[in-house]
Every structure is written in C-alpha cells, then in structure tokens.
Amino acid sequence: MTLLSGIQPTGAIHLGNYLGAVRRWATAHGRDDMFFVVDLHAMTVPHHPGRLRARTREQLAVLLAAGIDPDVACVFVQSDLVDQLGALTWLLESTCTFGEANRMTQFKEKSEGQASVRLSLLTYPVLMAADILLHGADEVPVGEDQTQHLELARTLARRFNNTYGEVFTVPRGVLPQVAARVRDLADPTRKMAKSSGDSPGTIYLLDPPDTVRRKIQRAVTDTVGEVRYDPERQPGVANLLEILAACTGVSPYTAAGTVDSYAALKAAVADAVVETLRPVRERTVELLDDPAELDRVRRAGAERARRRAQPRLDAALEVVGLR
Ligand code: ATP
Ligand code: MG
Numbered sequence: 001m002t003l004l005s006g007i008q009p010t011g012a013i014h015l016g017n018y019l020g021a022v023r024r025w026a027t028a029h030g031r032d033d034m035f036f037v038v039d040l041h042a043m044t045v046p047h048h049p050g051r052l053r054a055r056t057r058e059q060l061a062v063l064l065a066a067g068i069d070p071d072v073a074c075v076f077v078q079s080d081l082v083d084q085l086g087a088l089t090w091l092l093e094s095t096c097t098f099g100e101a102n103r104m105t106q107f108k109e110k111s112e113g114q115a116s117v118r119l120s121l122l123t124y125p126v127l128m129a130a131d132i133l134l135h136g137a138d139e140v141p142v143g144e145d146q147t148q149h150l151e152l153a154r155t156l157a158r159r160f161n162n163t164y165g166e167v168f169t170v171p172r173g174v175l176p177q178v179a180a181r182v183r184d185l186a187d188p189t190r191k192m193a194k195s196s197g198d199s200p201g202t203i204y205l206l207d208p209p210d211t212v213r214r215k216i217q218r219a220v221t222d223t224v225g226e227v228r229y230d231p232e233r234q235p236g237v238a239n240l241l242e243i244l245a246a247c248t249g250v251s252p253y254t255a256a257g258t259v260d261s262y263a264a265l266k267a268a269v270a271d272a273v274v275e276t277l278r279p280v281r282e283r284t285v286e287l288l289d290d291p292a293e294l295d296r297v298r299r300a301g302a303e304r305a306r307r308r309a310q311p312r313l314d315a316a317l318e319v320v321g322l323r
Pocket of ligand 1: 182
C-alpha cells in the first residue's frame with residue numbers, strides 16, 4: 001500500500017501545514033509511503049528561481065526535522081525525477097483530451113483576471129497525474145481543492161490501461177484526517193496558507209519564539225468575553241482552542257475548561273505552540289547548516305524513487321509503441 005503526499009514550496013511552512021499534514025506524516029509512515037516536495041508545481045505561477053531553490057531545501061529539511069525517517073519512507077524532491085515525469089506527462093497528455101483539461105475549475109479560478117497565464121497552469125493536473133501514476137500510489141490524501149484533479153488521474157489511468165494494457169494502479173483519493181483546519185489568527189474566516197503572503201496571522205514554523213508569541217497576542221478574538229468552544233459564534237477563540245488542543249493532545253472542549261480569560265488562553269496557546277515547534281525548528285536549522293547531509297538524503301531519496309518508478313515507466317513506453 002503506497003501513500004503519496006506532497007507539499008508545495010510556494011511559501012514558508014506554517015503551523016497549519018505542520019499540525020494538519022507534516023506531523024501526521026511523521027507519526028505514521030511505512031516503507032512504501034512517499035513524501036515529496038512538489039517544486040515543479042510551484043512553477044505554474046510567476047516564480048523566483050532563488051526562492052524556489054531555497055524553499056525546496058527548507059521544506060525537505062522540515063520533513064526530516066519533523067521526524068519522517070528517510071530510511072523508512074521515501075522522501076524526495078519532485079524535480080529530481082524530472083526526466084521520468086516529463087516522459088510520463090507526455091504520454092498522459094496524449095491520453096487526456098483538451099476538453100478534460102479545460103474543465104478544471106482550479107484553472108478557471110487561478111487564471112481569472114490574470115494578464116498572463118502560464119500554459120503549465122492548464123496542464124499541471126496532468127503532471128500531478130504523472131506523479132501519482134509513476135509511483136504507483138494507491139492512496140492519495142486530497143483536500144476539496146484537489147478532488148477534481150485526482151478524478152482526472154483516475155480517468156487517465158483507466159483510459160491508458162484500457163487502451164494499451166494494464167500498466168497503472170488506479171489511485172484512490174482519501175480525505176486527509178485533518179482534525180483541525182488551522183485558521184489565520186488575524187482573519188479566522190480563512191485558513192492559514194503559504195501563498196497568502198506575509199500575513200500577521202500566519203505562524204511560520206521557523207518564526208523565532210518572540211514572533212510566535214507576538215502573533216498569538218494579537219490574534220483576533222471577539223467581545224463575548226467567555227472562553228467557550230463555539231466555532232460559529234467565536235471563530236477566533238475556537239481557532240486558538242483548536243491549536244491549543246492539537247499541541248497538547250486534548251479536545252478543544254477540554255482545552256476551553258483549562259483557561260478562564262482570553263489573556264490566559266493566549267498565554268497558554270503561545271507556550272504550547274512555542275514548545276511544539278521548538279524541536280522541529282532547531283533541527284531544521286541544524287539540517288540547513290549541514291548542506292552535505294541534506295544533499296546526501298536528497299540524492300538517496302531521488303535514487304530510490306527513480307529506481308522504483310523506472311519499470312512502470314518502461315512498461316508504459318513499451319505499450320504505447322515507443323520501444
Ligand atoms: P498554498 O497556499 O500554496 O496552497 P498551503 O499552505 O495550502 O499552500 P499546501 O502545500 O497546499 O499548503 O498543502 C500541504 C499540506 O498542508 C496539505 O496536506 C494540506 O492539507 C495541509 N494544510 C495546508 N493548510 C492547512 C491548514 N491551514 N490547516 C491544516 N492543514 C493545512
Ligand atoms: Mg494549498
């Protein structure tokens with residue numbers, strides 16, 4: 001059973017990425033699981049080469065610092081497999097219709113109102129299908145924004161298999177068991193996101209403790225004045241309680257019972273977040289200071305992923321008539 005999950009180097013990793021994804025990957029992973037930094041996808045919108053390179057390294061370091069063991073799961077960077085992916089993407093673009101690619105709602109959303117839209121923004125769901133099919137993933141955790149893309153990957157796998165012969169596993173989308181969508185502290189109506197820029201309401205994993213504390217101090221609450229877990233009426237307080245709960249391993253209701261004022265709540269959240277992030281942050285900084293070790297892990301991960309993928313790619317090239 002191969003589970004495949006990725007993170008895009010579109011910005012700095014934040015508390016939501018950590019609690020909602022990376023920490024879960026770190027607590028349960030097996031030899032067949034694959035975790036990767038999806039740097040090719042980050043090129044579908046205008047990007048800065050130096051920042052892309054730095055963010056990719058940083059995210060690889062965070063995956064390791066969080067406790068994903070690269071000797072167990074396969075940890076790698078997507079573009080290290082660019083040759084294999086390029087080849088498979090072409091086969092799948094030749095399996096996908098223009099109409100199918102053109103129906104993707106995310107393309108419509110992301111391209112709307114843009115003066116210049118990269119062609120890769122239209123075709124990237126096919127690259128995503130190539131990622132999934134190349135690695136023979138059985139299970140792919142996808143949020144609502146990706147279900148249509150996963151459906152396309154399934155369609156392409158089935159059509160390819162029916163047309164040419166059984167080569168690909170048809171992947172299943174699984175709902176990520178996100179206990180909490182961590183919301184922006186300054187605007188609890190939206191989730192923390194990498195691509196939302198340098199928001200004062202986003203806690204970054206590499207923020208120094210003082211910055212973390214300051215951002216939590218300034219978190220938006222309400223005028224109710226009572227600490228209760230009521231996401232409808234008190235979204236800001238509920239978000240803080242969910243963060244506290246996720247960091248301390250209790251339910252948000254239990255967390256609500258441990259503090260009696262907004263000031264006490266914020267102090268407790270600040271302590272919990274600082275202590276939760278401290279070891280990951282320290283270990284990330286160490287890894288970034290040791291480029292040779294990080295490069296070694298990166299090369300080994302790429303080699304392992306490539307070796308696993310090659311027989312499947314060979315089979316696909318063969319059945320379409322290219323070998
Ligand atoms: P972008 O704005 O570029 O989409 P992102 O912050 O949404 O960035 P992704 O790379 O899309 O991050 O997602 C990486 C993982 O983090 C996914 O598994 C996603 O479900 C999870 N994740 C992202 N934001 C949150 C959040 N606010 N709370 C919980 N989990 C999150
Ligand atoms: Mg996202």
